[in-house]
Amino acid sequence: GQNIDQPTEMTATEGAIVQINCTYQTSGFNGLFWYQQHAGEAPTFLSYNVLDGLEEKGRFSSFLSRSKGYSYLLLKELQMKDSASYLCAVKGNYGQNFVFGPGTRLSVLP
Amino acid sequence: EAQVTQNPRYLITVTGKKLTVTCSQNMNHEYMSWYRQDPGLGLRQIYYSMNVEVTDKGDVPEGYKVSRKEKRNFPLILESPSPNQTSLYFCASSFPGLGPLHFGNGTRLTVT
Numbered sequence: 001g002q003n004i005d006q007p008t009e010m011t012a013t014e015g016a017i018v019q020i021n022c023t024y025q026t027s028g029f030n031g032l033f034w035y036q037q038h039a040g041e042a043p044t045f046l047s048y049n050v051l052d053g054l055e056e057k058g059r060f061s062s063f064l065s066r067s068k069g070y071s072y073l074l075l076k077e078l079q080m081k082d083s084a085s086y087l088c089a090v091k092g093n094y095g096q097n098f099v100f101g102p103g104t105r106l107s108v109l110p
Numbered sequence: 111e112a113q114v115t116q117n118p119r120y121l122i123t124v125t126g127k128k129l130t131v132t133c134s135q136n137m138n139h140e141y142m143s144w145y146r147q148d149p150g151l152g153l154r155q156i157y158y159s160m161n162v163e164v165t166d167k168g169d170v171p172e173g174y175k176v177s178r179k180e181k182r183n184f185p186l187i188l189e190s191p192s193p194n195q196t197s198l199y200f201c202a203s204s205f206p207g208l209g210p211l212h213f214g215n216g217t218r219l220t221v222t
Contacts, residue, residue: 030182033210042200042213043161087153089211097141097204098211 002026004101006088011107012078020073020086020104028093034062034073035087037103043087047073075106083108112137115203118215123191124222131186131217133201142184143168143211144176146197153200159184162205189198191221 006026012018024032033042039068049055049064049071061074073086089102114135116171123129135142143158145168155168173195175187184203187193201214 035211040198040216040218042215043211045210045212048210097143097158097206098155098202100145102150102152 001091002090003092004088004099005057006086006101006104007069008102009105009107011109014078014108016078017074017076018078018106020075020088020106022071022101023100024069024088024090026090026092026099029066029090030093031091032064032071033089033091033098034060035089036073037085037087039085044095046086051063073083076077078108080108080110081105082106114201114203114212114214116199117142118217119215120218122220122222123130124191126190129191129219130200131188131199133184133186133214134182135184135201135203135205135212136182138181139205139209139212140181141206142178144151144174144184144200145196145200145202146170147200148197154204156186156199167198174189183196185206191219195219196221 006022033048034046037043047062059076064071085103085105087103089098091098116134140161144156145153147153154170157176159165202211204211213214
């Protein structure tokens with residue numbers, strides 16, 4: 001079976017740092033992807049990890065531990081526009097592409 | 111501009127009236143997929159296609175059909191829509207390797 005878990009909601013303050021966790025159990029693994037989705041809009045790609053470790057892209061970083069089935073997305077210097085849902089997705093084997101987690105709704109407060 | 115184009119953006123229809131949601135991508139992607147998104151349930155895959163004439167069921171295929179006659183197009187067909195198919199639908203495409211999914215802007219469907 002396939003299962004991906006994320007916290008449902010998080011709240012943080014403008015200028016702070018927030019970490020959004022994702023745990024997964026999937027039958028295949030070819031990468032873990034993070035997407036941002038504003039309400040009613042399409043998900044947009046943020047970051048991905050294939051190997052263990054940290055990937056940094058500006059204010060966003062993503063970490064992966066394949067042995068633990070665990071990833072997190074780190075958002076630094078939070079801005080109001082970062083208020084959105086953040087989706088964790090695992091790319092499986094051929095024919096099992098992109099299983100999405102339920103998403104974490106992040107609210108950034110002034 | 112590289113993009114995935116879905117039409118229409120909004121659609122209101124009645125139970126039983128066949129409809130098609132179109133999806134086209136200009137990135138020469140082999141892989142295309144349809145998702146529906148409902149509150150509290152996240153993105154659920156309906157059907158996907160690994161290449162032309164190759165399609166397969168996702169997690170929630172009941173009540174939907176797809177076809178992949180050309181690489182760029184992947185229409186979603188609802189032969190007899192029902193109210194429980196009211197949802198936000200997304201088409202997406204990617205290369206089958208490490209490339210991320212690229213999403214269309216979504217189609218909000220209401221079936222009364």
